[in-house]
Amino acid sequence: MNLEVRWVEDLLTLERERSISKAAEKRFISQSAFTRRIQQLEEMIGAEVIIRNNKNNIEFTDIGRIMLVMSKNIEKQVEETAKLIKNIKNETESTIRFCVVHSLASGFLTTFLKKFPTFMRDLKIEIVATNSGEGLSLLKEGACDFMICYADRSHINRVGDDILSGIKIAETEIVPVSATEVDHTPKHTIQNNFSLLAYSKHAYLRKLVDQLIEGKLIYKTLYETDNATNLKELVLQGLGVAWIPKINVEEDLANGKLVMLDHHEYCLPQDIYIFKNNLSDNKAVQQIWKGFQTQPD
Secondary structure (H helix, E strand, O other): OOOOOHHHHHHHHHHHHHHHHHHHHHHOOHHHHHHHEEEEEHHHHHHOOOOOOOOOOOOEHHHHHHHHHHHHHHHHHHHHHHHHHHOOOOEEEEEEEEEEHHHOOHHHHHHHHHHOOOHHOOOOOEEEEOOOHHHHHHHHHOOOOOOEEOOOOOHHHHHHOOEEEEEOOOOOOOEEEEEEOOOEEOOOOOOOEEEEEEOOOHHHHHHHHEEEEHOOEEEEEEEEEEOOOHHHHHHHHOOEEEEEEEOOOHHHHHHEEEEEEEOOOOOEEEEEEEEEEEOOOOOOHHHHHHHHHHHOO
């Protein structure tokens, strides 16, 4: 799919304005030109993105809402990249590279790194959001210094301790969540046939969730992605049920935007580990690792 950047900006503007004429004005083009661009996007993806029976207040189709989530994610990545570039002081500074699974690359990582100001003060930090398998491969190849991901004992055994060392740094649960109705009841349940918002087939969390629900629950997969943040946004849109790390949805659960659909049988405890390559002779990496080892859980 060859998505043009202008379509991302068009969709986000249309969501804010809820009017084609107002959105066109904000984008500094005519209403007819804006309409043609939306039509071009729909032709490209093969589906309508807006409901056209209400011209006074634009509403998005299910496909449109999925495109909105993707657009917001692209916008966020651009903003984060701009901030990273702005904060780079000097290319000659010592650089520490973290590979981090997508669902831990924002809120959790920021909180985690704040625990180590002494070690990070004079270092430039680079963050690469990836999936677990690719990140561990990059770490073994020396393409990054640390990998932060979910792991269980069987996963640790497969990784092995000849090349990589790992330390448990946190724990969470993978929990099924749904958006709520006005009366705070779940919009969806897992008791009947439901729409599943799933991880991509190669994602580590996909394998965990499949083992948990296959043959036990009846569902149809509506959407797949590597990114737990994308899944959360789709759940908040009311499109279905997703299994998401609890640390990613605690605020939404607290304010009633989301609700857990199970508190035992279909929840999965999960540890979070940081790994390093034992062959690395980077002094900064060794110093940081000692800091990790002395921190309380």
